[in-house]
Amino acid sequence: MKKVGVSILGLGVVGGGTYRILESHREFFRATQNIDVTVECVLEPNAEKTGALGVPAEKVASNIAEIVANPDVNIIVETIGGVGVAREYVLAALNAGKTVVTSNKELYCKFSHELEHTAKRQNAGLFFEATCVGGVPIVRTLLDGLQANKISSFMGIINGTTNFILTEMAKGTSYADALAEAKKLGYTEADPSADVDGLDASYKLSILSSLAFHTKVPLSKVFREGISSVSVEDIRHGAELGYVLKLLAVGKQTEEGIEVRVHPAFLRKEHPLAAVNGCFNAVYLKGDAAGDMMMYGRGAGDLPTASAIVSDIIYAATHSEYRYSTFKNTEKEEKGVTFIDDFSSAYYVRLSVEDRSGMLAKIGSVLGKAGISINEVVQCGADEENRATVVLVTHETHEYAIRNAVSKLEASIAKVKSVLRVAL
Amino acid sequence: MKKVGVSILGLGVVGGGTYRILESHREFFRATQNIDVTVECVLEPNAEKTGALGVPAEKVASNIAEIVANPDVNIIVETIGGVGVAREYVLAALNAGKTVVTSNKELYCKFSHELEHTAKRQNAGLFFEATCVGGVPIVRTLLDGLQANKISSFMGIINGTTNFILTEMAKGTSYADALAEAKKLGYTEADPSADVDGLDASYKLSILSSLAFHTKVPLSKVFREGISSVSVEDIRHGAELGYVLKLLAVGKQTEEGIEVRVHPAFLRKEHPLAAVNGCFNAVYLKGDAAGDMMMYGRGAGDLPTASAIVSDIIYAATHSEYRYSTFKNTEKEEKGVTFIDDFSSAYYVRLSVEDRSGMLAKIGSVLGKAGISINEVVQCGADEENRATVVLVTHETHEYAIRNAVSKLEASIAKVKSVLRVAL
Numbered sequence: 004m005k006k007v008g009v010s011i012l013g014l015g016v017v018g019g020g021t022y023r024i025l026e027s028h029r030e031f032f033r034a035t036q037n038i039d040v041t042v043e044c045v046l047e048p049n050a051e052k053t054g055a056l057g058v059p060a061e062k063v064a065s066n067i068a069e070i071v072a073n074p075d076v077n078i079i080v081e082t083i084g085g086v087g088v089a090r091e092y093v094l095a096a097l098n099a100g101k102t103v104v105t106s107n108k109e110l111y112c113k114f115s116h117e118l119e120h121t122a123k124r125q126n127a128g129l130f131f132e133a134t135c136v137g138g139v140p141i142v143r144t145l146l147d148g149l150q151a152n153k154i155s156s157f158m159g160i161i162n163g164t165t166n167f168i169l170t171e172m173a174k175g176t177s178y179a180d181a182l183a184e185a186k187k188l189g190y191t192e193a194d195p196s197a198d199v200d201g202l203d204a205s206y207k208l209s210i211l212s213s214l215a216f217h218t219k220v221p222l223s224k225v226f227r228e229g230i231s232s233v234s235v236e237d238i239r240h241g242a243e244l245g246y247v248l249k250l251l252a253v254g255k256q257t258e259e260g261i262e263v264r265v266h267p268a269f270l271r272k273e274h275p276l277a278a279v280n281g282c283f284n285a286v287y288l289k290g291d292a293a294g295d296m297m298m299y300g301r302g303a304g305d306l307p308t309a310s311a312i313v314s315d316i317i318y319a320a321t322h323s324e325y326r327y328s329t330f331k332n333t334e335k336e337e338k339g340v341t342f343i344d345d346f347s348s349a350y351y352v353r354l355s356v357e358d359r360s361g362m363l364a365k366i367g368s369v370l371g372k373a374g375i376s377i378n379e380v381v382q383c384g385a386d387e388e389n390r391a392t393v394v395l396v397t398h399e400t401h402e403y404a405i406r407n408a409v410s411k412l413e414a415s416i417a418k419v420k421s422v423l424r425v426a427l
Numbered sequence: 428m429k430k431v432g433v434s435i436l437g438l439g440v441v442g443g444g445t446y447r448i449l450e451s452h453r454e455f456f457r458a459t460q461n462i463d464v465t466v467e468c469v470l471e472p473n474a475e476k477t478g479a480l481g482v483p484a485e486k487v488a489s490n491i492a493e494i495v496a497n498p499d500v501n502i503i504v505e506t507i508g509g510v511g512v513a514r515e516y517v518l519a520a521l522n523a524g525k526t527v528v529t530s531n532k533e534l535y536c537k538f539s540h541e542l543e544h545t546a547k548r549q550n551a552g553l554f555f556e557a558t559c560v561g562g563v564p565i566v567r568t569l570l571d572g573l574q575a576n577k578i579s580s581f582m583g584i585i586n587g588t589t590n591f592i593l594t595e596m597a598k599g600t601s602y603a604d605a606l607a608e609a610k611k612l613g614y615t616e617a618d619p620s621a622d623v624d625g626l627d628a629s630y631k632l633s634i635l636s637s638l639a640f641h642t643k644v645p646l647s648k649v650f651r652e653g654i655s656s657v658s659v660e661d662i663r664h665g666a667e668l669g670y671v672l673k674l675l676a677v678g679k680q681t682e683e684g685i686e687v688r689v690h691p692a693f694l695r696k697e698h699p700l701a702a703v704n705g706c707f708n709a710v711y712l713k714g715d716a717a718g719d720m721m722m723y724g725r726g727a728g729d730l731p732t733a734s735a736i737v738s739d740i741i742y743a744a745t746h747s748e749y750r751y752s753t754f755k756n757t758e759k760e761e762k763g764v765t766f767i768d769d770f771s772s773a774y775y776v777r778l779s780v781e782d783r784s785g786m787l788a789k790i791g792s793v794l795g796k797a798g799i800s801i802n803e804v805v806q807c808g809a810d811e812e813n814r815a816t817v818v819l820v821t822h823e824t825h826e827y828a829i830r831n832a833v834s835k836l837e838a839s840i841a842k843v844k845s846v847l848r849v850a851l
Binding site: 132152217293298306318321 | 444459561562563568571575576641716725733735741742748750753754
């Protein structure tokens with residue numbers, strides 16, 4: 004039976020989960036995979052963490068050099084996060100010919116070219132299933148399950164924290180209270196900006212769209228808007244029109260180019276993604292052969308993410324040759340590849356207008372001149388200042404067109420309270 | 428660039444789809460996979476089929492011997508179906524050291540031990556993604572995406588024809604009319620029994636549960652009940668109680684043993700599988716690390732199934748070593764493995780009783796003596812023969828207990844109109 008030695012760098016939530024699975028499932032992997040996987044050592048300066056997991060003192064390494072020099076270590080798991088020491092350690096591991104398994108989406112998003120180049124040169128494996136959508140094997144599926152397909156588009160709910168917050172807000176909880184609840188439950192960091200500003204989702208979108216469209220999609224090309232200015236009022240108006248608000252990551256490839264964006268968006272409540280609630284994640288994609296497909300599951304958490312890491316470890320241990328990405332893994336985008344920023348969408352617009360006759364006609368006229376037609380419109384009763392709320396949903400139009408039209412409305416007859424995209 | 432020669436046996440719906448993808452995507456696979464895949468020859472006696480696809484005459488082989496002797500053929504795709512010539516040809520291919528990709532669920536279900544044994548001996552690959560759930564890469568996911576997990580259970584809607592029929596029936600269409608519609612649309616064969624009797628789903632369940640539970644689950648162990656006696660009336664009563672009826676394939680592994688069954692079952696309408704309609708399929712599973720997960724997509728059809736075949740071809744072409752199943756692939760079940768037939772479930776029971784007072788109490792008493800408690804009960808108004816309909820849903824109980832109790836009801840106070848399982 005093949006022996007496989009693992010070292011885990013960083014025993015936080017995900018590293019700890021990985022340690023626990025490897026310890027508890029050793030017999031299971033011997034029986035089902037014909038491999039004997041052991042944790043040879045860990046790198047974790049916090050003795051409380053190693054103690055809580057029961058890591059024997061002799062398995063706690065003092066530095067990365069000791070680990071990469073250890074001939075019993077075949078696979079190094081990086082669950083430190085960030086692009087500081089994590090990058091340094093991963094490069095050291097790869098340069099020593101060790102296979103690396105990482106859950107670090109920022110690192111893989113920003114430095115996949117450097118890591119992959121180093122891995123190839125040393126004939127080492129580089130695995131990153133755990134960077135995207137937790138326990139759901141979406142990376143494996145894109146690499147090894149849907150290769151027959153030209154993927155034209157996908158939409159995902161790929162950040163659990165924001166989906167939890169939006170799910171709470173759909174019940175009427177304010178943004179601030181929902182965010183506080185997410186912090187209390189440990190779903191987000193003390194500084195939640197990477198989640199709520201859509202950065203975490205953007206890292207994942209960059210990775211997934213590079214795989215789906217077979218070309219490097221750098222982070223800088225991802226249009227990004229977070230959820231911090233989303234209001235319960237908009238969620239309620241949307242619900243009345245049959246929509247659910249989600250933080251969507253959208254990737255599309257058309258003849259005009261590639262479009263990648265993370266922003267809150269209304270989905271028709273019948274859409275399979277609309278029912279993805281709380282910490283769950285899902286990716287809905289369209290392949291030219293497979294048709295519509297969705298993968299749904301736990302997008303974060305200790306064991307779900309560790310499931311991805313350990314499955315990568317097993318994959319690495321049971322394959323003696325490694326494949327890398329199916330695109331030219333460059334630092335920036337490949338030459339000749341176009342990215343689209345004036346994407347098309349439908350839009351939800353909430354306006355505050357004076358409560359007098361003819362206002363809807365005027366709004367319609369401003370939009371009409373911009374080439375935008377209205378699909379649905381609702382006017383709500385006036386408030387004490389004699390202002391009425393108008394909520395409208397447009398037909399398909401373009402991002403720049405709506406921005407222009409909205410400025411014109413703002414300059415003439417309406418206060419623009421919010422503009423949200425509606426997924427088509 | 429590696430050259431890969433393919434031969435397709437049988438150009439029916441799926442074989443034809445495979446031919447079309449390979450012809451149209453050759454450049455795409457050169458660009459994204461760095462392989463040059465060509466169809467070297469086909470085996471299809473029907474000249475109409477080869478003609479419709481535009482297969483050049485020189486690529487139509489006259490017999491299997493010619494194909495297995497062709498050194499330019501590396502991979503043989505079997506899309507003939509059945510266990511007659513398909514088995515013979517696949518064995519011939521494997522014996523010649525050719526890698527085989529098959530969509531034949533009956534063949535793989537019944538003869539996987541023989542095929543795998545032959546493949547291993549000849550160092551040939553054996554791929555069968557297309558046997559289960561069409562374009563959804565569930566086999567790849569079980570083999571290469573969720574290996575970290577002990578899978579405790581899964582439930583699937585894995586037959587598109589019956590799901591189409593049940594979706595139509597939920598709109599009020601009779602079974603006969605829905606079946607006729609399915610035939611008209613080409614969703615089922617002239618003889619629809621393999622679909623409506625649950626045999627097709629049973630083949631797939633046998634394959635998927637063998638992979639999920641890492642032990643051979645023979646077809647003979649699958650409890651099977653089809654949809655031909657399902658009535659619109661039961662679907663309507665279920666809907667009133669908040670349930671949707673689906674043909675479910677269920678696999679469970681507990682300390683007591685393995686449980687595998689295909690039968691119609693009511694699902695709470697909030698369950699993610701309840702929203703899987705028409706020809707769509709889905710598998711919902713629970714892993715001990717990944718948690719709850721679902722894969723959803725097109726379970727049948729030319730291109731979705733061909734997506735699975737062509738993805739297998741690419742996998743085979745880009746890996747030089749082959750792995751086989753993660754269980755002892757025996758003809759019958761492994762020694763020491765227990766299968767459970769007295770499984771537990773909740774039950775929906777529809778009764779016709781005399782419309783007089785005290786009947787519900789009597790029913791409750793018969794069930795109570797059998798240790799079965801009632802969760803919900805509805806009594807509908809009497810008909811002209813002074814008989815009332817009673818619909819009840821039990822709490823969790825056992826299959827044998829409900830069968831016994833139902834016989835006692837039948838022998839004493841009620842006509843039993845239907846008994847359906849309710850997924851827990």
